[in-house]
Amino acid sequence: MNTIRSPQPPPSLTRSVEDYLKSVFHLTSQGGFATTSDIAEMLDVAPPSVSGMMKRLSETGLIEHVPYRGVQLTPQGRRAALQMIRRHRILESYLTSKLGYDWGDVHVEAERLEHAVSEKLIERMADALGEPRYDPHGAPIPTAAGEIEEAELVPLAESVVGGSVVLQEVGDEHPARLHYLAEQGLTPGVRLTVIDRQPFNGPTIVRLGDGTTRVVGQELALLLFCRPSDGE
Amino acid sequence: MNTIRSPQPPPSLTRSVEDYLKSVFHLTSQGGFATTSDIAEMLDVAPPSVSGMMKRLSETGLIEHVPYRGVQLTPQGRRAALQMIRRHRILESYLTSKLGYDWGDVHVEAERLEHAVSEKLIERMADALGEPRYDPHGAPIPTAAGEIEEAELVPLAESVVGGSVVLQEVGDEHPARLHYLAEQGLTPGVRLTVIDRQPFNGPTIVRLGDGTTRVVGQELALLLFCRPSDGE
DNA sequence: TTTGAGAATTAGTCTAGGCTAAAGCCCTGT
């Protein structure tokens, strides 16, 4: 008799654990470690709560914890985090496309739903949408297999003056800012010509396809991730 | 200055509390009290867990607890329970109509989602469905205002032999039984002629609209709720 | 009227996941 049950039954993580894994993923996406206080701030909990959870998560093999340094995801933790991010982004896409949600309002709703949906439901939504590759904010949606596109994007605030870029992703979830950006026509896929930038962290001035211009303050311009688009 | 804040901010119940309220609602739908052990069995927890929760719920005014007798919902508890039932049934309807779910599989999915969806999402789904009045099992969907239709239904097992009935509601959530019933053509809305019933809790024999007959064992026949349909 | 079975409650414990206060580590600036 074979007593080894190989492809472990899904451990079924708690809501809280899922949130911690997502935070660590986002905080380590540029490489390096996620620190206790960054995680605490992102999840709005006290630092000791993070230390406690990091201990539990490293015992279950989801993260690697270097005391006083920070944490990184193990391959297993990364898979779990990407699964949550896929759920989140598919949900955002579905709510926007199929239920008329505004792109500023989907984040909060998806944040709760992502912990409750089954794999099956997510795949049905993805199917109904035609397997979208980007969510409404332009963020890449991980595949069901756990792969995610990594693009080299540059914040508009750091783009080359005189160049032409395509706004690829809006790195923000605050409804008010998103509403404002949509009003300004600054949504993913738009092509922008970088006309000028004021010194001392001043605004960036861009021209849209229709010839109109926008003055984008530094704070917002740091959230608009672009890829260069020199040729056509 | 008015220090009374009348229409209390929504207290935001926990998942567990929501489940208890639903159980009490279902167990008291015929009037009377819900007993500790019935609730425990329905939620698959130990009786002392129920006693503990009943204490908390009566402190927050959601139920009325008569020690050693049982509990009933207060008007506030009933509103909360009906809200959960509305969510559940709208979700079941949406998953069936819009995402191709089988009626045997929707219950489990809705059971998790009902705790995570917002009011707004439920109303958008209801709207997309055209404000359905019944869920896929034929159960009435409470209105957003908290009203629910109460019909006088009779289990097929207790219907009058020789009479004609319409199958209104299937009172079961087990996927296997639901699949079987669908195969047999026994789904809500179907008209049945009750041809015969074997003695000693034996099966009921019915004829469908297409002239074919079905032999329905007592266990299943108790789950098929019908309304008389004498005239056309 | 009493008694005993069965149901309900109380008592006490456990875990997850928060918190504050206190202690420990690391690194930079003098």
Added chain:
DNA sequence: ACAGGGCTTTAGCCTAGACTAATTCTCAAA
């Protein structure tokens, strides 16, 4: 080289919501 400041961790506590074991209540039957 070391002192101090800022993180991080530990210690200890709290709540919700489970559990088991022990106790108490109720009601029906003798």
